[in-house]
Amino acid sequence: MTPAQDPRTTDKAMPLDPMPAKATTKGAKAARKTPDIVRPYGDTTGDGMVQVSFTLPVPHDKRAEGAALQLAAKMGLEPALLVHAKPMGPDFTFFVVYGSATHLVDLREVTVVEREFPLLSPTEVNKAIKGRLRRKLVVVGACIGTDAHTVGIDAILNIKGFAGEKGLEYYREIKVVNLGAQVLVPELVARARAEKADAVMVSQVVTQRDAHIHNTTTMSAAFREAYPAGQVPLLVVGGPRFEEGSAPKLGVDRIFGRGTTPGEVASYLVHALAPSDPRSKEK
């Protein structure tokens, strides 16, 4: 049994007082110390309580319930409480289980991609583009391949916007060309060249058979082939199922995930294409 799985160890790592933060937290955030080791929170600090639901391909009976508890134990729920079991047809049973997770979360081992650019208001974005680029910034956007879900690209590009923020069409200094759904990659490349796009934005929602990965790599390869080295427009993809940090692997400059707002995208475009210090220009 590894220390992490040993309930006694976990109990020790579950003090009533939050553990003192050992790693130095920077700046103002240090005001309130968070512990390095945490457990899930049900209604008491350190109780480790989580709730899961799942289906097993077995008919509902005592054995099925035992099987559900066995799975819960293997998932690290100890003790686990089977609160709901319901047959779904003759061959399946649905379970809801509550239990205390024996696993610990070490916050020091968590890596996140921090936003590498400052968030700007629409006015600041327009000013930055006008002052530094001295022309309109051109964005060409599309849903490529078989993907017909324009929700993502529309949320970012359409003036309507998303989450209370207006889309890029609203920005005076950004020219938006939204090609819509099911655009073929060669068509996208051609339009990007015709419009002299500074950035190309692609949305990928459908993930069946890794369509989003496949489409994105096809797209980035096509751009690299069509443009001389170093002149490829900024390639940005968005979608709910991209792995964080996989941009280089896919051959694109930036990936945006679920919940991204138009303001974030606009700020990123300024950061990447019209930086305050030209030497730090990424592209």
Next chain:
Amino acid sequence: MKPLLDLDPADVRRARTLARKAGRPVVKLAQSHTTVSVERATLRLAGLGGADHERVPWVNHLVDAVRAEVGLEHGITNPVFDALRRGEAPDLLTLAQKAASGSVQFRLPEGRAATAAAKDARREVSRGIRTIDKQRAARDRLIKRHGDPEQRPWIYLIVATGDIYEDIPQAQNAAREGADIIAVIRSTGQSLLDYVPEGATREGYAGTYATKENFRLMRAALDETSKELGRYIRLTNYASGLCMPEIATLAGLERLDMMLNDSMYGILFRDINPIRTFVDQRFSRQIHARAGIIINTGEDNYLTTADAVEAAHTVTVSQLLNEYFAKEAGLEDWQLGLGHAFEINPEIPDSFRMELAHALLARQLFPDAPLKWMPPTKHMTGDVFRGYLLDGFFNLVGAMTGQGILLVGMMTEAVVTPFLSDRDLALQNVRYVLNAAGGLTEDFHPPRDGFIQTRARGVLSEAIDLLTTITEEPGKAPLLEAIADGTFGLMKRPANAGKGLDGVVVRAEGYDNPATTLLETGETR
């Protein structure tokens, strides 16, 4: 029953008149053009199917060959049946095969030769039409035997695995769990294919290809399940995209029961050429009318791309246009599954009351249509618990406003393809609400000048304003101008652009299409 909303009958009449005014020039346009897909559908009715070793359908080969030699302005059938009469090949299939290798000479027959070819064409095409008639009769018989669902709305569930052999058990299970209608979502790429794939298919993206064989397999499986459950399970697919007339034809031949078939969806959301769409639409709706198929229109799409409060009236306008185009093509009220959706931002105060107002407005404008009520998608955030509550409220509106078809909402919307358990929970949600509140229609009477009535009247008057603006656009077909201006869903779609434009042909004097004739006259021979 006394109507729940006090709408001014003069307003309602005015809205319909305007829809007719906007729609009529487009119908004229549809009557003066044909498309490659309409001509291919005609050949399919005459019995030509199958594809070559590269899976290019024979109907595509034959239409392309005739178009290259004599054009399609006079219709496909006269040159084709003239070639058969001249002994170029013993049958359509052989003719298509020979045409594919370029070894057939086509001509435009004249005089007696033309009369004879037209007669042959009509005989062959009418066989297809009679098969559609027989399938319609078979459906009526099976409904009589097995019965319709006990409750309204009918419960509509989606399956989409990409593999028809996976879809079949899923669909059968869904029916056993309570679905009355099974929709097999199409592979997303299909709407932009200018041919219909052949055979049983096992791979598709986010859906399964619509093919004749897939239709046949699924319908046969659901016939078994209908028998097992003592309830006729309806099958739905999509007559949209570049091959809509052909897919409608295959649906009629294989006894599908409902088809998604919106008059403007392809233009706005798939960037298909407007004229291509309206020509294909008219033919496919005529087929649906003949086949007794219920169409489902796609108004939900307007609400997912624009704000559901601000754009509420565009739904009404689209419903009125869809109704006009449908009736013009011969569809009856019971065949109009006009769409609308629960897409108002739940953070807005009174969002539920507005949903009720919009749903009631649709209900009252189209009292005899089986309205299709579609669940929230735009404001499903990934918080499945909140989503489950939202779906419950969606179901409640459906129950309170007497909707005809209820597309079951999944709490996993925008998260993953639903788990078995998600579907089960979703159906529990529907059953609970229908069971607990289905009778509310009896008690629920929004007061005369209350919020709901006022809102519904407001939406109707905005719809009338928009229709007025559309009909006042300059040009021969104001609706096309409006579409080009971005009136619907913020997308600008000019009539001289879009996919499939090269497949549009202006009909010449003397254009003949026996399928259109039989569909318009109702004749069987």
